[in-house]
Amino acid sequence: xxxxxxxxxxxxxxxxxxxxxxxxxxxxxxxxxxxxxxxxxxxxxxxxxxxxxxxxxxxxxxxxxxxxxxxxxxxxxxxxxxxxxxxxxxxxxxxxxxxxxxxxxxxxxxxxxxxxxxxxxxxxxxxxxxxxxxxxxxxxxxxxxxxxxx
Numbered sequence: 001x002x003x004x005x006x007x008x009x010x011x012x013x014x015x016x017x018x019x020x021x022x023x024x025x026x027x028x029x030x031x032x033x034x035x036x037x038x039x040x041x042x043x044x045x046x047x048x049x050x051x052x053x054x055x056x057x058x059x060x061x062x063x064x065x066x067x068x069x070x071x072x073x074x075x076x077x078x079x080x081x082x083x084x085x086x087x088x089x090x091x092x093x094x095x096x097x098x099x100x101x102x103x104x105x106x107x108x109x110x111x112x113x114x115x116x117x118x119x120x121x122x123x124x125x126x127x128x129x130x131x132x133x134x135x136x137x138x139x140x141x142x143x144x145x146x147x148x149x150x
Contacts, residue, residue, distance in 0.1 A: 004053045005114060011050045011061045011089060012042040014138060018061055018087035020050065020118075021125075023095025028125025030072050032095070035131045037071075037081065044083040047071045052089075054114040062086035089113070090141055092120040093134060099124040 009022040010033040021029045036042035046063035053060045062085060069083040092111045096102060102122050110117040121137055123130055
């Protein structure tokens with residue numbers, strides 16, 4: 001198994017916690033990344049393409065060098081943003097094309113990247129509360145990680 005891969009995704013960081021945004025073209029990856037950056041204190045790591053590596057049984061994601069610090073904003077173009085060089089993704093957001101594709105009370109799920117499992121949720125990016133939901137899930141993940149360390 002390879003220790004690296006490219007994902008068609010965006011990646012933002014909240015301190016040392018990375019959030020991957022995956023979905024088909026037009027599902028709102030860059031738009032949700034923009035709202036997380038502008039309104040929730042996230043920092044851009046990568047937009048559209050994420051280079052993933054497995055390092056010492058942890059994932060690490062970063063932007064390919066030619067797009068580092070670049071965010072595509074539909075209707076505006078490519079915009080330069082401050083960015084974090086790399087971060088460990090601890091959550092994968094699987095973007096869907098309508099709100100009715102999101103289960104009301106989903107079971108816990110994970111996704112496997114390079115042989116490592118991380119939590120995953122489905123989300124409709126164009127919903128007003130989508131950035132708030134990302135922050136809420138990330139808060140739960142941080143709490144679970146702290147409790148495991150105790």
